[in-house]
C-alpha cells in the first residue's frame with residue numbers, strides 16, 4: 001500500500017555564522033596600521049512558508065534533511081563575510097509544526113504565513129570591530145555561532161469548511177469532482193484516496209472548501225484500513241457530510257449501519273461531536289439505491305440530520321446538497337470568530353536574557369545564561385587573548401563575583417552552559433591576568 005504522507009520528520013540545520021577575521025592593515029611605508037579584520041556573515045535561516053501550490057508533504061518525505069548555507073568568514077581590509085542564503089521551504093496550508101516530543105511550535109494557516117523554524121548563527125566580530133581605546137589592536141576575533149540544528153515534525157491538517165466522511169468507494173472523491181473543479185483520482189477499488197482532496201464550491205453567494213478523507217472502516221481507530229489518523233483532517237471542518245453508498249452489494253451493509261460505523265469511529269477519534277452533520281445518499285442513479293432513500297430517510301432525519309439523495313455520476317440532487325452545505329458553513333461562520341489567525345507558540349526563552357544563574361552542584365559550579373553561553377560559543381580557546389577577552393566579559397557581567405559568593409575557590413570546576421558545556425578549572429586571577437594581556441594584544445605582527 002502506498003504510504004500516506006501527511007506527517008514527516010524534518011532534520012534541519014541552519015547555517016553557521018562565519019568567523020570574524022584577525023587582520024592588520026598594511027600599506028607601503030606604513031607598516032603598522034590598525035586592525036582591519038572584517039566580521040563573519042550570518043548563517044542562513046530555514047523558513048517555512050505556506051504556499052497554496054503545495055498540497056502535500058511528499059517532498060519532505062523524500063528528502064527530509066535540509067541545511068542552510070553558512071556565513072562566510074570576514075576578511076582583511078574590513079571586508080565582511082557574505083551572509084549564508086536562507087532556505088525557504090513551501091508547506092501546505094494547515095501544516096502543524098511541533099517538536100519530536102510533541103510540543104507544538106506553530107500552526108501555519110493562511111497563504112504566505114512564515115515561520116523561521118531554524119535560525120542561522122550570528123557571524124563573529126572581526127578584530128576591527130573588537131578594537132577599543134583599551135584594546136587598540138586585538139589579536140583575536142570572535143567565532144561565528146553555530147546555527148540551530150533540530151528535528152521538527154510537520155503534520156498536515158487540511159483546512160476545509162466541510163469534510164466528507166464515509167466508507168471506501170462511497171463516492172466521496174466523485175462528489176468533490178462533481179461539485180468543484182478539483183480532479184481527484186476516482187476508482188472502483190477501496191482506498192483510492194490516500195491524501196485528502198480539497199475542492200472549492202460556490203453555492204449562491206457562499207464560497208467554501210470541501211475535503212474528503214480517505215475511506216473509513218470499522219476499527220479504523222485501532223488502525224484498520226488506513227487508520228483513523230486521517231480524521232485529523234476533518235478536525236478543522238465546520239461541518240461533516242456522511243457520504244453513503246446506496247448501491248453497495250457488500251453483505252451486511254446498509255446506509256443506517258454504515259452511518260453508525262462511521263459515527264463510532266468519529267466518536268473514538270473524539271472532538272467532533274459539536275460539528276453539524278448532513279447525509280448525502282449517493283449513487284441514486286442506480287435503481288436499488290433510489291429505492292433505499294425512502295426506506296431510510298425517516299430514521300436519519302430522526303437524528304436531526306438532513307438527507308440529500310444525490311448522484312455524483314448524473315449530478316442529480318447536487319444543487320440542493322451544495323446549497324445546504326453552504327447554509328451550514330454560513331451559519332458556522334456567523335457564529336464563530338473570524339478565520340483563525342496563525343497560532344504561534346514561541347519556544348520558551350530564558351526569563352531574563354541579560355542575567356545568569358550560578359548553581360553549586362556539589363562537584364562543580366554551573367553557570368547558565370544566554371549571554372555567557374553565547375560568549376563561550378564565540379570564543380577561540382586556542383587564542384589566549386580571546387580567552388582573556390571572554391574572562392573580561394564574564395567578570396563585567398558579574399559571573400566572577402557570583403562564583404565567589406557561591407563559594408567557588410581557585411581550582412574548582414566551573415561549567416558554563418547546559419549539555420555540551422565547556423568546563424574550566426576556575427582561576428579567579430584569570431580576570432586580573434587578562435587585564436594585563438588585554439590592551440596590548442598578542443598578534444606577533446604588532447610587536
Ligand SMILES: Nc1nc2c(ncn2[C@@H]2O[C@H](COP(=O)(O)OP(=O)(O)OP(=O)(O)O)[C@@H](O)[C@H]2O)c(=O)[nH]1
Nearest residue numbers: 169170171172173174187188191192193215312313
Ligand atoms: N453509479 C454511480 N457510481 C458512482 C457514483 N459516485 C461514485 N461512483 C463510483 O464509485 C466508485 C468509487 O468512487 P470514489 O469517488 O473513488 O469513492 P471514494 O469514496 O472517494 O473512495 P475511497 O477514496 O477509496 O475512499 C467509482 O467507481 C465511482 O465511479 C454515483 O453517483 N453513481
Ligand SMILES: [Mg+2]
Nearest residue numbers: 172173192193
Ligand atoms: Mg476517494
